[in-house]
Amino acid sequence: MSPVLDPALPAPYRWIASERASDVEMTQAIADPVFAPVGRAWWIAVLVSLPFVLWFIGSIGWLFYKGIGIWGINSTVVWGVAIANYVWWIGIGNAGTLISSMLLLTRQQWRGSINRFAEAMTLFAVAIAGIMPIIHVGRPIYAYWLAPYPNTMALWPQWRSALVWDFWAIISYLLFSIMFWYVSLIPDLATMRDRTRTRAGQVLYGAFALGWRGSARHWNRLKTLHITMAALGVPLVCSVHSIVGLDFAASLMPGWQESIFPPYFVVGAMYCGFAMVIILALAIRWGLNLQAIITANHFEVMSRILLMASIVMGYSYATEWFMAWYGGQHSDRSVVVFEFTGTYAPLFWALLFCNVVLPQALWFPAVRRSLPALFVICVAINIGMWLERILIIWNTLSHDYMPSVWRSFHFTFWDWSFLIAPLGLFAFLFLLFVRLVPAVSMFDMRELSHKEGAA
């Protein structure tokens, strides 16, 4: 429990579960965990995640040395875990900025409790996602050929290629997300600068706070910039994941060439990303003692969004099946039959259970308010969404137009490595993040506290 803010049950205010949360208490509750000595739980988490980081680095090294033949891909199923990972990670990466911008534009006051770490989640996930296409291209030393630059070969990138769109989308989005995150971090860095007692903290927080004084003019400009960036961020996020959808939809393969793919991928990204935000919110709430700031009501509203997204996902799956039947193409219908009954059918049924059936439990208020149940559902959604992405790849490639080339994908050790090890890297980066900057936006929470009358 936080030594500063006592969580009171039932919550006296809608978004703050504490009788009183003055400016100084709010600041202390969020900033003190950063200054406090490192606890045992943090060290254990770091020691657990560090081997995964090394494993990931080692796997990339081995891949660079041996080539992509170490994976279970073959001449028929030419895409595998790297592409599924790419779509999955960038989906998670899309959610942070999307959630934060949409909640800002729709003036949802509860965003203050989650936006900071949701955006940090975006940065780390997009960075990991960006690695995946590079390691997938087979000759990563030439990855820079994606960039247009005057070269002795007198060549230009093929602008009509979805891979080139990906390159620009990921770079633009990653840089945009860093700026969006940093701009809203400046006032909190100034608070950290003014609270820290160490010389190194003063220098570093001071440098990154850029001389912020909290002047009325600064706040006015910050608000204008932040809301305008949010208005740009929403279409940017949608376009980024739409382009990921176009990687598939711009092909001529059965099961991929569908106009529903871009919006369906965007909803999938938001769905899986929101599930990840809830998992991280549970971890941060417990780890940093923020029970008064991330309340049961926050989980309640996030669960409702998950429920809505699961229904849209179910509707999208049904639309795909219907269109395959209605389109009348034998190859399309055959892929759908293969999904339900073919080699990967058990995984497909698991996907439907995780993404569509299990989240229906969120109709019940008791489930929405039970944190263990919510955790299980969110983990299941993330697994289900990964299965969805890998099955989009496997089902189509394994069941192409030409029956004579039909083959299956078989997992190798290195497929498992690239699936599991990045999770450790993500956790490791997140652990560093919560020790370096306030995981919740302090100025937003002060404002919210005054609005709620808790200050």
Add this chain to the structure above:
Amino acid sequence: MTGTLIAEFQNPDMLCAALRQVKEGGHHALDAFTPYPIEGLDAELDIPPSRIRYAMLAGGLIVAAFAFALQWYSAAIDYPVNSGGRPLNSWQVFLLVPFEVGVFAAALCGVIAFLRSCGLPRLHHPLFEIPGFERATQDHFFLLVAAKQTGGAIRDLRDVLEAAGAAVVTELRQP
């Protein structure tokens, strides 16, 4: 400027009340420093509306136009690839990259314009010398005011601020 005072308040309501009285007394309210944005304070202080969005629009459009021109030049002029007689200027798909980089450029221009209009970044500011000013980013609310240019106005201004509940009033002098 001589006759400049900075007053420290414990809550935003006191600051807003003091601001109104300062203006009624004919003095000048220069700026306020608060731990979170106070609604309506920028209007009270007559802060002109920001022009950040124009910079964002211009930067975004220029970079997007450049990206489109680059694609058009490289695909239609410098390195034409005739693929089944399809048009070289595939402008529909050439719109994707300009959109992505245009949004990024708009955001970058916005951040630069934001820093410029705030006078940031800077390593130091004279206000940081004021004892207790570090609470402006935590829980106290500061009002920066200048006395009107008449004799004894500074004393009057100090009285107004103290009557409005200022915990500390500090006079700023040039070194």
